[in-house]
Structures are given as structure tokens and as C-alpha cells.
Amino acid sequence: MHKNEKFEMIKHAFESGKPAHGYLITGPLRGVASEMAISILQYLFCQSNSVKPCGACDGCRKVREKTQVDIEWIYPEKKSRIISMDNIRKNLLSKINQSSMQGGWKAGVIVGADRLNTSSSNAFLKTLEEPPDKTIFLLLTEAPQQLLPTIISRCQRIDLDATRQLDEPWRGRVVETLSFDLYHTPIERLSMSNSLFSILVDMKNHVEELVRSEENENDKVDESKDVFLARVSARYREFRGDFSLTMLRWFRDIFILCSGGDSSLVYNQGHLDILKERASNLDLSKAIYNLKAVEELTVHINERNMPEESSLAYAIDRIQHGVLQGAH
Numbered sequence: 001m002h003k004n005e006k007f008e009m010i011k012h013a014f015e016s017g018k019p020a021h022g023y024l025i026t027g028p029l030r031g032v033a034s035e036m037a038i039s040i041l042q043y044l045f046c047q048s049n050s051v052k053p054c055g056a057c058d059g060c061r062k063v064r065e066k067t068q069v070d071i072e073w074i075y076p077e078k079k080s081r082i083i084s085m086d087n088i089r090k091n092l093l094s095k096i097n098q099s100s101m102q103g104g105w106k107a108g109v110i111v112g113a114d115r116l117n118t119s120s121s122n123a124f125l126k127t128l129e130e131p132p133d134k135t136i137f138l139l140l141t142e143a144p145q146q147l148l149p150t151i152i153s154r155c156q157r158i159d160l161d162a163t164r165q166l167d168e169p170w171r172g173r174v175v176e177t178l179s180f181d182l183y184h185t186p187i188e189r190l191s192m193s194n195s196l197f198s199i200l201v202d203m204k205n206h207v208e209e210l211v212r213s214e215e216n217e218n219d220k221v222d223e224s225k226d227v228f229l230a231r232v233s234a235r236y237r238e239f240r241g242d243f244s245l246t247m248l249r250w251f252r253d254i255f256i257l258c259s260g261g262d263s264s265l266v267y268n269q270g271h272l273d274i275l276k277e278r279a280s281n282l283d284l285s286k287a288i289y290n291l292k293a294v295e296e297l298t299v300h301i302n303e304r305n306m307p308e309e310s311s312l313a314y315a316i317d318r319i320q321h322g323v324l325q326g327a328h
Contacts, residue, residue: 006158007039014043020156022128022137026144027160029111033140036160037109038063040138041071044105069101072108076115079227081234083110085119093127096135106135113139114146115234121148128154143241145302166242173199174246179274183321193316197309200243207236237302244298251290254279254322258287278322286320293319 013019023040027033041063042053053060062068072092076083092108100106110116116124128137128151139155141147165171177195182188211231249267256265257279266272279287297315300306 006160007036010040010158011043019136021131021135022139022151022155024113024139024141024144024147024152024155024157025160026141026157029140029142032160033142034111036158037138037140040136041068041107041109044107044136045070070104070106072096074108074110076112076234080230081115082117082230083112083115083120084117085123088116088120088123093123096127097132100134104134106132107138108135109138109140111140113141113151114143114237116147116151118148121151125151125154143238143302145241145244145298146237166239166246170199170203170239170243171246174243175250175268175271178247178250179271181323183316183323186317189317190313193309193313196247196312196316200240200308203239203243204232204236207239208232211235241302244294244302248291248294248298250275251287251294251319254282255284255287255291258282258284281322281324282320290319 010019010023025033025036027036039053042055042060045059045063045068046052046054047057047059048054059068063071066073072095074083074087074092077087092110096106096108110124125148131137137155139147139151144152144157166174174196177192177199180192183192211228253266253268253275257263257276263272263276266275268275282290293315297311300311301308
């Protein structure tokens with residue numbers, strides 16, 4: 001569904017008096033996710049008597065400039081890149097529970113909602129479950145898997161991140177590793193999982209260099225070790241989320257072909273021949289099993305912070321890769 005169609009669907013929910021209390025909008029924060037949030041808010045605060053949002057009235061302008069008094073924008077703290085419980089309580093909950101300044105809607109927008117930690121997530125969850133009247137929450141994220149399942153379950157999800165992918169050279173390395181045909185013996189499968197794990201190690205080292213470079217550029221040499229590690233962890237989670245997405249897309253491609261889907265739906269078009277061969281060697285039940293195995297891996301390393309090396313080894317060993325003995 002196109003972005004405009006999803007917006008029209010949300011408008012219809014408001015017009016029919018059945019909007020969700022919270023919308024989880026997934027996509028680039030500086031792109032379509034923010035654009036969708038602005039569109040929804042302009043619809044709510046537009047002062048036009050005809051088509052809403054008009055985009056030209058004072059209400060629409062204030063939304064666009066983020067000066068609307070009944071909208072609270074929450075961002076991760078600059079140093080830790082985490083949204084703390086104090087931030088949520090002082091800058092969101094204390095204000096959202098007050099009466100609307102203009103007598104209409106109130107809105108809370110959490111930009112980078114995956115940066116909520118356990119304490120701030122639980123503090124926010126209570127209000128999300130029982131929000132004040134005419135209150136809406138928009139949660140913007142590029143890594144929805146990082147949010148508490150209880151928060152996700154209480155929001156209507158709007159996915160806009162179809163074009164998101166892991167940066168190079170990491171994406172190419174993941175795809176090339178998955179396209180190898182040495183998956184027959186336990187030793188070969190362990191070697192493949194080690195190759196994937198080495199990509200994660202290299203990515204984390206790269207993230208540390210990026211954060212250290214940013215500190216030097218901004219004269220942040222006085223930051224504590226804990227703050228530095230927190231910033232590295234937050235940035236690395238983004239990379240690791242895209243790593244998981246790359247793996248999931250590979251096995252989703254195989255599932256599409258195995259279920260008779262059109263080749264045009266395949267994401268990894270550059271490896272279409274390999275994917276077709278893998279799919280021809282699997283039945284649908286095995287393709288579905290593979291997807292579940294990768295989704296479980298994603299939960300283990302991105303939500304539960306289980307050891308990456310052993311989690312990858314377990315996943316790669318149990319997946320049916322569609323490689324026949326003697327293929328190499």
C-alpha cells in the first residue's frame with residue numbers, strides 16, 4: 001500500500017470516530033516516517049473548513065514548524081542517544097495529561113521510539129494503555145524490533161520502510177555469504193555462521209570508529225566511557241537491525257519463489273538464479289520454517305541481547321538452505 005493510501009486509511013479512522021490511541025510508524029526518521037507524522041498532525045490541527053489538511057493555514061504551519069503547543073516532540077538525549085524515563089515523564093506524560101491549550105487534540109510524538117529503555121518504556125506504556133481523551137501518540141522508528149512487544153501490540157503499525165537496507169559493504173558480504181553453497185556438513189555450516197558473525201564484529205568496530213570520530217569533531221573528548229559505550233550500542237543496534245533485515249529478505253525471497261510468487265517480487269534480484277535454485281529444492285513448509293528461524297534469530301540478538309555468535313550458529317545449523325549434496 002502506498003504512503004498516501006495509508007494516510008487516507010488513518011484519516012478514515014478519525015472520520016469514523018475509531019482512531020488508534022497510538023500509531024507505530026516505521027521508516028526513515030528523516031524521510032517518510034516524519035512526513036507521515038506531519039500529515040497526520042496537520043489533519044488534526046488544520047483550521048480549514050473544507051479539505052484537511054490544507055497545508056496553508058496557521059494550524060498546518062505550526063505543525064510543520066513544530067511550534068504547536070498541544071504537540072510534544074520527544075527525541076533521544078544527545079549524548080546517550082537514549083530516551084530516559086525522566087525525559088518521558090517531564091517532557092511528555094506531565095504535559096499530555098494536562099488539558100489541551102486549544103481545546104482540541106493533544107499529541108505526543110516519540111522520534112526514535114526504539115531508543116526507549118526499559119524504565120521509560122514501562123512509564124510510557126501505562127499512559128498508552130489508558131490515554132486521556134482526544135490524545136494520540138505517534139511512535140517513529142527505523143528499528144521496531146527494539147520496542148517492547150507490549151508497546152507494539154497497543155499501536156497500529158504503519159510500515160513505510162520498504163526501501164531500507166544495510167549499508168555497503170556489509171549488505172554485500174551478508175548476501176554473498178548466504179549465496180555460498182557450502183552448507184552440507186556441520187563444519188561447513190559452522191564456518192558460514194562464523195563468516196556472518198565476523199561481519200557483525202567488523203560492523204561494531206566500524207561503529208566505534210564513527211562515534212569516536214563524531215566526538216573529536218564536536219570536541220566531546222570529556223565524555224565518560226559509559227556515555228561513549230551507550231552511543232556505540234545505540235548506533236550498533238541500528239546496523240544489527242539492518243543485518244537481520246538483510247537475512248530475512250533473503251529467506252523471504254526463497255519463500256516467495258517456493259510459494260509460486262512472481263520473480264518481480266524478489267528483493268535480491270541480482271541473485272535471482274541462485275534463489276530460484278534454492279527454492280526448487282525446498283517445499284513450502286521448509287521455506288516457512290526458515291522464515292520462522294530467522295525471525296527467532298532476530299528476536300534473540302536484537303531484543304533479548306543473546307550472544308550473537310551462538311545464536312547465529314544455532315540458526316544456520318537448523319535452517320534448510322536448499323543446497324543439494326554435491327552442488328559444489
